[in-house]
Amino acid sequence: xxxxxxxxxxxxxxxxxxxxxxxxxxxxxxxxxxxxxxxxxxxxxxxxxxxxxxxxxxxxxxxxxxxxxxxxxxxxxxxxxxxxxxxxxxxxxxxxxxxxxxxxxxxxxxxxxxxxxxxxxxxxxxxxxxxxxxxxxxxxxxxxxxxxxxxxxxxxxxxxxxxxxxxxxxxxxxxxxxxxxxxxxxxxxxxxxxxxxxxxxxxxxxxxxxxxxxxxxxxxxxxxxxxxxxxxxxxxxxxxxxxxxxxxxxxxxxxxxxxxxxxxxxxxxxxxxxxxxxxxxxxxxxxx
Numbered sequence: 001x002x003x004x005x006x007x008x009x010x011x012x013x014x015x016x017x018x019x020x021x022x023x024x025x026x027x028x029x030x031x032x033x034x035x036x037x038x039x040x041x042x043x044x045x046x047x048x049x050x051x052x053x054x055x056x057x058x059x060x061x062x063x064x065x066x067x068x069x070x071x072x073x074x075x076x077x078x079x080x081x082x083x084x085x086x087x088x089x090x091x092x093x094x095x096x097x098x099x100x101x102x103x104x105x106x107x108x109x110x111x112x113x114x115x116x117x118x119x120x121x122x123x124x125x126x127x128x129x130x131x132x133x134x135x136x137x138x139x140x141x142x143x144x145x146x147x148x149x150x151x152x153x154x155x156x157x158x159x160x161x162x163x164x165x166x167x168x169x170x171x172x173x174x175x176x177x178x179x180x181x182x183x184x185x186x187x188x189x190x191x192x193x194x195x196x197x198x199x200x201x202x203x204x205x206x207x208x209x210x211x212x213x214x215x216x217x218x219x220x221x222x223x224x225x226x227x228x229x230x231x232x233x234x235x236x237x238x239x240x241x242x243x244x245x246x247x248x249x250x251x252x253x254x255x256x257x258x259x260x261x262x263x264x265x266x267x268x269x270x271x272x273x274x275x276x277x278x279x280x281x282x283x284x285x286x287x288x
Contacts, residue, residue: 014113019121032152033130033212040216043110044224050103051221055228060095111214118210125209126153133159133208149208156208160201163211166218167194170225 018039025035044051067089075082090096118125132138133156138148149156172190201211 011109011113011116014109015117015120018110018113018117022117031130032125032128032209033133036209036213037216040213041220043107044217044220047103047107048224050106051224052228054103055225056232057096059232060093061097064089064093064095114213115210118207118213122153122207124153125207126151128152128209130208130212152209152212153207155201155205156211157202159208159211159215160198160206163201163215163218164194164198166215166222167197170218170222173222 022032022035022039025038026032029035029038068086071082071085071089075085128151129135130152133149134151135148138150140146140150147157149159168190171193172186200206
């Protein structure tokens, strides 16, 4: 990532491709704001299989977390053995903790290229509007503070606030937490990440065109994450509860076994010998 920032010419082909693709979308929608939203949707669709693969890898890694903790406790004084057993566990289960980084690494050049495309062609976006951006409420003097942008080339702090809120919900609710520790970490990051984004956007006056693309991409990402959670994520507590009862055993047999276990050895003996009347009947038959 540092190399991409230090040598922006490396991204020139991607920047030019984004420009051409955005112009092609604009020729259909005739608005750069909606064109940026459509571009975000297309990029999300292209990366859908990779993001699905990332989500499945994340679930496998989270499911193995208790076993990894057990290995850490067992081999806390043997670092080499711990690494060996951990890699063996990941290999046997088919999980790859580094697989979740692949979609993010592939999307970073696109994000940086879009930033360069917007900032290098401010004249184009300075003539574009979207919904409230460029409307009557964005004219100078309409409000005491310049909250709304006059065009997509200027910063729009209302749009930035929406992006910060979307970032909070994305971090807070879009990834499943397998235990209390992960849930607590997720809760902390849901405040830290949006705060950093809001600070950087306010300090460096991000163009509203850039923030609009990121906001749309965030919304599509949250929709995908909620879909994947409903489709693939299992509640570990519910799964443990269902695994306790074999599916092939009738409920009546399980209930009887539970009742005998709770009643103690005397009750078990009584069940084996039968009721008092049954025992008396057997004795009379033996006398005859």
